[in-house]
Amino acid sequence: MALLEVRDLTVNFVRRGERSFTAVDGVSFDVEPGQTVGLVGESGCGKSVTSLAIMRLLARRGNTVSGSVRFEGTDLLKLSDKDMRDRRGRDLGMVFQDPLSSLNPVIPIGLQITEVLERHRGMSRKAASIEATDLLDKVGIPDPSRRLSEYPHQLSGGMRQRALIAIALACRPRLLIADEPTTALDVTIQAQILALLRELVQDTGTALIMITHDLGVVAGLCDEVNVLYGGKIVERAQRHQLFAEPRHPYTHGLLASIPRLDAGRGEKLIPIRGSVADNIPWDHGCAFAPRCPNALPVCRETQPQLVPDRAGLLRCHNPVRPAVAAGGGAR
Amino acid sequence: MNTLLTKKKEPIDKLAAASGRSLGAEALRRMLRSPVAITGGAITVLFLLLAIFAPLIAPKDPYERYLQDKVSLGQGIIPGAQPGFPLGVDDFGRDYLSRLLVGAQQTLLVGVLATVIGVLVGVLIGGLAGAFGGWVDTVLMRLVDVMLSVPSLLLAISVAALFQKPSQWTVILAVSMIGVPIFARLLRGSMLSQRGSDHVLAATSLGVKRTAIVFRHMLPNSLGPVIVQATLTLATAILEAAALSFLGLGDPDPNRAEWGIMLSRAARQFLDVRPELAYYPAIAIIVVALGFTLLGESLREALDPKNRR
Numbered sequence: 001m002a003l004l005e006v007r008d009l010t011v012n013f014v015r016r017g018e019r020s021f022t023a024v025d026g027v028s029f030d031v032e033p034g035q036t037v038g039l040v041g042e043s044g045c046g047k048s049v050t051s052l053a054i055m056r057l058l059a060r061r062g063n064t065v066s067g068s069v070r071f072e073g074t075d076l077l078k079l080s081d082k083d084m085r086d087r088r089g090r091d092l093g094m095v096f097q098d099p100l101s102s103l104n105p106v107i108p109i110g111l112q113i114t115e116v117l118e119r120h121r122g123m124s125r126k127a128a129s130i131e132a133t134d135l136l137d138k139v140g141i142p143d144p145s146r147r148l149s150e151y152p153h154q155l156s157g158g159m160r161q162r163a164l165i166a167i168a169l170a171c172r173p174r175l176l177i178a179d180e181p182t183t184a185l186d187v188t189i190q191a192q193i194l195a196l197l198r199e200l201v202q203d204t205g206t207a208l209i210m211i212t213h214d215l216g217v218v219a220g221l222c223d224e225v226n227v228l229y230g231g232k233i234v235e236r237a238q239r240h241q242l243f244a245e246p247r248h249p250y251t252h253g254l255l256a257s258i259p260r261l262d263a264g265r266g267e268k269l270i271p272i273r274g275s276v277a278d279n280i281p282w283d284h285g286c287a288f289a290p291r292c293p294n295a296l297p298v299c300r301e302t303q304p305q306l307v308p309d310r311a312g313l314l315r316c317h318n319p320v321r322p323a324v325a326a327g328g329g330a331r
Numbered sequence: 332m333n334t335l336l337t338k339k340k341e342p343i344d345k346l347a348a349a350s351g352r353s354l355g356a357e358a359l360r361r362m363l364r365s366p367v368a369i370t371g372g373a374i375t376v377l378f379l380l381l382a383i384f385a386p387l388i389a390p391k392d393p394y395e396r397y398l399q400d401k402v403s404l405g406q407g408i409i410p411g412a413q414p415g416f417p418l419g420v421d422d423f424g425r426d427y428l429s430r431l432l433v434g435a436q437q438t439l440l441v442g443v444l445a446t447v448i449g450v451l452v453g454v455l456i457g458g459l460a461g462a463f464g465g466w467v468d469t470v471l472m473r474l475v476d477v478m479l480s481v482p483s484l485l486l487a488i489s490v491a492a493l494f495q496k497p498s499q500w501t502v503i504l505a506v507s508m509i510g511v512p513i514f515a516r517l518l519r520g521s522m523l524s525q526r527g528s529d530h531v532l533a534a535t536s537l538g539v540k541r542t543a544i545v546f547r548h549m550l551p552n553s554l555g556p557v558i559v560q561a562t563l564t565l566a567t568a569i570l571e572a573a574a575l576s577f578l579g580l581g582d583p584d585p586n587r588a589e590w591g592i593m594l595s596r597a598a599r600q601f602l603d604v605r606p607e608l609a610y611y612p613a614i615a616i617i618v619v620a621l622g623f624t625l626l627g628e629s630l631r632e633a634l635d636p637k638n639r640r
Binding site for chain 2: 055057085086087088089090093094096098101102103104105106107115116119120164167168
C-alpha cells in the first residue's frame with residue numbers, strides 16, 4: 001500500500017454570485033514511502049492548491065474539496081479537525097515558499113522548533129531544546145545553540161529556509177510537502193537547499209512531494225513527475241523518461257523553453273504561446289489546445305482522457321513523437 | 332557535592348545561555364540607546380515620582396483656603412498671583428502650585444486606570460473577534476460599531492449617568508469605555524491580517540494547537556498598534572475625565588485636585604482675566620501626554636524584532 005493515495009482530488013472555489021472555479025480537477029497520484037514525487041506546472045495550474053488540500057489548510061469557507069486523500073489508509077479529508085491537527089507536523093510536514101514570512105517574527109527560532117517537539121513528541125522544554133540544537137545542526141546551520149535564540153530576521157535567507165526545514169522535519173514526518181521551497185532564494189542557495197532536501201530524504205526515508213515550476217529542481221530531485229495543466233494531470237512519467245522523451249506538447253514546450261548549456265550558439269529558446277487561461281475550458285476539449293502547436297480539430301471537441309502511456313500516463317490526442325522530442329533531450 | 336551540582340547544572344546553564352537575551356531584555360537594551368525613549372521615560376518617571384511624593388513636596392496644604400480675610404471684606408478672592416503663592420491661588424484661595432503637584436496623583440490614577448481598563452476590555456473583544464472570526468466577529472464588531480457611532484463624550488456621559496452616585500470610580504469606568512471600541516477594532520484588524528499570514532499557515536501546518544496559534548503566533552504580532560494607541564488614549568482620558576466633572580457627572584469631591592478639573596474650571600471661569608491658571612494644568616497635561624506617547628512609540632519600536640540592529 002502506498003503511503004499517500006490521492007484519488008480524484010477536486011477543489012472548487014466558490015464565490016457567491018460567481019461561477020465556481022475548478023482549481024484542481026480530479027487529480028490522482030500515489031506516493032510510496034521514501035519516494036520523491038514532483039508536481040510541476042506554471043502559476044495557476046493548481047499545484048499549490050493540491051498541496052494545501054492534502055494538508056487541509058484551505059480556508060474553511062469559499063471552497064469545496066472532494067475525492068479522497070488516504071494517508072496510510074486513513075482518509076485525511078474525513079478526519080475531525082482535532083485528529084487532523086494531531087497529524088499535521090507529526091505525520092505530514094510542509095515547507096513553504098517564503099522562509100521569512102513563514103516564520104513567526106516575534107519569537108526566536110528555537111522556540112518555534114521546541115513548540116512542535118513539545119506538542120507532538122511530548123518532550124520537556126529542556127529535552128526539546130537539546131533536540132532543536134541537533135536538528136539545526138542536521139540541516140547545516142553553524143553554531144546551532146547560538147542560533148536557537150535568534151529571531152528569523154537575524155538569519156540569512158538560506159538559513160531561514162534551513163530552519164524551516166528543520167521545523168518541518170522536527171517530528172520526523174513520513175511525508176514532507178515542499179511547496180516551491182527554493183523560489184525565494186538565489187541560485188547558489190537553491191542548490192544547497194535542494195542538496196539538503198535530497199540528503200534528508202535519503203537519510204530519514206521521508207517521502208517528499210516537491211511542488212515546483214522549475215524543471216531544474218525536478219531533474220535533481222524527483223523520482224516520478226506529474227505535470228499539471230489547468231488543474232489536471234496531463235502527463236506522468238519517471239524523471240529520466242520525462243526529460244528524455246516528453247510526450248505531452250506542454251511538457252515538451254516547458255523543456256524547450258529552458259536555456260541549456262549544451263545548446264548551440266544562437267539557438268533560440270522556444271516559448272509556449274499564450275498564458276494559462278483563467279477559466280479552464282476542459283469541458284470543451286483540451287484546455288491546452290489553444291496554445292498547442294500539435295492541436296488537431298479533435299482537441300477542441302473531445303476531452304482527452306488520462307491513459308497509460310509507456311510506463312506513465314498521458315492526456316493527449318496528439319502526443320509528441322519521440323523522434324520530434326529529441327530536441328528536448330535530457331539535462 | 333559542589334562539583335556534582337555544577338556538573339549537573341552545566342547543560343541547563345548552557346541552555347540558558349543559548350536562549351540568550353529575552354525579548355524584554357533586548358527591548359530594554361535598545362530603549363536605553365534611544366534618545367526618544369529616554370526623554371519619554373524621564374518625563375514618565377518624573378511624573379510618577381511627583382505623583383507618589385506630591386504630599387511631601389507641596390509647599391502648602393493644597394486643600395486649605397488661604398486669604399479668607401479678603402473674602403470677608405466682600406471683594407471675593409481674585410484668583411491669580413498673590414504674594415507668597417508662586418503660581419497664585421484659585422478662586423477659593425487655594426495654593427495653585429500645591430494643587431498642581433498633588434493633582435499629579437489623581438491625574439495618574441484616572442488616566443492610567445481608564446486606559447488600562449479600556450485596553451483590557453478592548454483587547455478581549457477584539458481578540459475574540461479576531462481569533463474566532465465568523466459570527467463571533469460579526470456580533471462583537473456590530474456592538475463595537477454601536478459604541479463608535481456614539482460621540483465619545485456622549486458615551487462617557489451615558490455610562491456615568493448609569494450610576495446613582497457619581498464618584499471617582501464611575502468617572503474612570505465611563506472614560507475607559509471611550510477607548511474600548513478603538514482598541515477592539517485595532518486589535519481585531521491586525522489579528523485578522525495575522526490569520527491570513529504565512530507564518531500562521533505554517534504553524535497550522537505543524538499541527539500547533541489553536542490556543543497556541545492565537546496566543547503565541549497571532550496576539551504578540553498584533554499588539555503593536557494597541558500599545559501606541561494606549562499611550563495616545565492616556566492623554567485624552569485625562570481630558571475626558573475633566574469634561575465629565577465639568578458637566579457635573581464627575582468626581583463630586585470639591586477638594587479633589589486633578590489637572591483636568593483644574594483646567595476646565597480655570598478655562599470656564601477666568602480664562603479672560605487669569606489665563607495662566609488654565610495654562611499651568613494644560614501644560615502639565617501636554618508634557619505628561621508627550622512623555623507617555625514618546626515612551627509608547629519607542630516601546631513599540633523596541634518590541635518589534637524586525638527593527639533590531
